[in-house]
Amino acid sequence: MMKVVLIGGSGATGRALVQLMLKSKEITEIVVLLRRVSFEEHIKLKQVIVDFENLTDFEQVIQGNVAISCLGTTLKDAGSKDAQWKIDHDLNLQFAALAKKNGFPTFLLLSAVLADPASKIFYNRMKGSLEQDVKALDFNRLIIFQPGGLIRPNTDRLGEKTAIAALRIFNTIGLFKTYEPLSVGQVAMAMLQAINHYTTGIHTVTVKDIQKLAAETS
Structure with a gap:
């Protein structure tokens, strides 16, 4: 019997x-x-409308066994690096801290390939800093997913489409396998499978790991 609390469900x-x-x-x-x-109504689903500027006001609904963050935005959508950091790092970390405070043993975090708190690249540094800060919360089990390019259905992001197309070409000749594009369906399947696959401790799930986990559920 498992109760999950998730942030980033509209992505x-x-x-x-x-x-x-x-x-x-x-x-x-x-x-x-x-x-x-x-989402459409479902007997197992509770949609809580939240003011993310005041997430602590909703602490009482963050109760369960597994907390999951799929929250993230783009620089274009956020409007500035500061605004993107506030969402991708600060809001994610606040959610994780509330989950830890409320006794969640397990936290799943959707991050990105090449996340590194020391990176000179803003996006990689932001994701790496988030990973580092969530690790410091000391969950009994922390599972971090690091996909490369994500294939989203019906995306209208031209840059994303171009990057995915280029990666696929490079992948066919054996290059940039670390960034091999994954469908959001594959990543979601891997995240669900990971709940039972990994034991206690910190686990970083790479592109190849995601592919293997997703294949187990297909």
Whole structure:
């Protein structure tokens, strides 16, 4: 019997993960923190409309066994690096800290390949800093996912489409396998499978690991 609390459910990966969890017999309740209602009603699903500027006001709904963050935005959508950092780092960390405070033994974090707190590249540094800070919370079990390019259904991001197309070409000749594009469905399947696959401790799940886990659920 498992209760999951998830942030970032309106994004492509989060949405795919929620749909998979609704079909899981092991997961009995899913609480999704959202800015607006984003899913059809379901007996196992509770959509909590949250003011993310005041997340601590909703601490009482962050109760369960597994906390998951799929929250993230782009620099374009955020409008500035400071705004993106506030969402991708600060808000994620605040959610993780509340989950830790409320006794969650397990936390799943959707990060990115090449996350590194010492990186000169802003995005990689932001993701690496988040990983580092969540690790410091000392969850009994922390599972960090580091996909490369994400294939989102019906995406309207031109840069994303171009990057994915280029990566696929390079992958066919054996280059940049670390960045091999994954569908959000693959990542979501791997995240669900990881809950039972990994034991206590900190686990970093690479592109190849994600592919293996996803294949186990297909």
